Amino acid sequence: MHMAQSFRMKPPMGEDNGWWWQQADAGRLTIQRCQDCGTLRHPPRPMCGECHSLRWDHITASGQGIIESFTVLHHPQFPGFEYPLIIILVQLEEGTRFTSQLVNCAPEEVRFGMHVTMIMHEDPDGFRLPMFEPAQGAAA
């Protein structure tokens, strides 16, 4: 792969989301959890919408899920990305959803309900972000 060093738009690292990317950098896909009522939430937010608690921690997701929806992007093509680019909405087995990229799968093979497994992708500049691949036996 011939990638530019820093083509990928990096997230702004604020109080509400920076910790999540630090966990990804450490190899973990995490889900924010309310410390008072236990509700899981993604994307992360500073207050629990159920009980209004400001106290939260996180759990590490198993990385297993199924494809709830997807799109295959063809145009426009941005530098650094490989097309067709498969974007998936994963229903994680913990119950929250996560938007990500599907790799190691031909675009015509992606299906609703396909079982997928998280792999931690690392860019040449060291930036890490969770992606998914078909779970063993899931691809046709």
Place this chain on the structure above:
Amino acid sequence: MSHFLKDKAAIAGIGLTEFSKKSGVSELSLAAQATLAACEDAGLPPSEIDGFVSFTLDSTDEIELARTVGASDLKLFTKVNYGGGAAVGTILHAVMAVATGVADNVICYRAMNGRSGQRMGQGISGQIVSSDLVHWSWYMPYGMLTPGSWIAMIANKYMHHFGVTAEDLGRVAISQRNYAQSNPRSFFYGKPLTMEEYLASKMIAEPLRLYDFCQETDGGCAVLVTSSERARDLKQKPAIIRGVAQASTRGQEQMTSYYREELDSLPEMELAAQLVYAQSGLGPHDIDAACLYDAFTSEVIMQLESFGFCGRGEGKDMVRDGALNIDGRLPNNTHGGLLSEAYIHGMNNIAEGARLVRGTSSSQPEGVEHVLVSSGVGVPTGALILGRD
């Protein structure tokens, strides 16, 4: 009219966070804490807040705050311009909403890390973190950089669930392209579209092809609103506003409401429908023509269901029956719409709504009494019903 707002509304709760030189939390967190404090002061749960008003300078969007405090349906969301000059303006917007019944309980807020974050006069530092930028950052790093990529996720699920085909999307595109043939303002004037051309057009973001996308246009559109009495004395036949509403629902995001239960319907548009029908005393059977927001063809089909013109999953059947054509049940975007006339962010669809009520559309259907116009799909939105005087 000048005394209409007098004594109609009151401040029932106030809420503050701790004040410091370094809060150590996000501006969204400050806004949420202040909102919760105001609700507690008033003895009103955040779930009963149905309006949020802030400053254009505020980094916390209304829907981010709504999600964070667990608010439900929103009927008012707006921001007032011009720095500190917005302060009392937020109250004015809230009072207008409450006095007119548009919203019941409105939070006016401003939350800022004014010392540790972006300081006044600092300009663009490149280090700004706002709830809006954090929102988009869950998608941008993966290459989801365009509206088509965001909406395709919803369109694909909807089409999969209800058996909507590429040809169904094509029928929407062709119907509006046909209207464009009698509207010289249209980009596609003189360029009709066949199903073969539609199906052969470039795939952009599966399942959406080139001709499922609206235009990109340089242009402007303005609409003048005055009292019905005054309008009757002016040059044109008035398009009376029978109902108008803003709507946002639980779990609402900008373009990426992927985390709520429903992926194959538009809850915010269903709320807009409910509000605008209740306000006007009208129902789907009273609507003779429409300008359903059409940044993408799939959105038109989904809205037929949101506004009750058919049941869930039946939008495709209406389209197959030719409902959107000039002799159909609901002539739609008779100017060509955002797909074929121009993309002025829906304001040109409102203009066409007024033309339809005046009887001056370039594709004027017979006997139009009421026209429905909707705002953007996949975002906090709104609906408008215009009627003949």
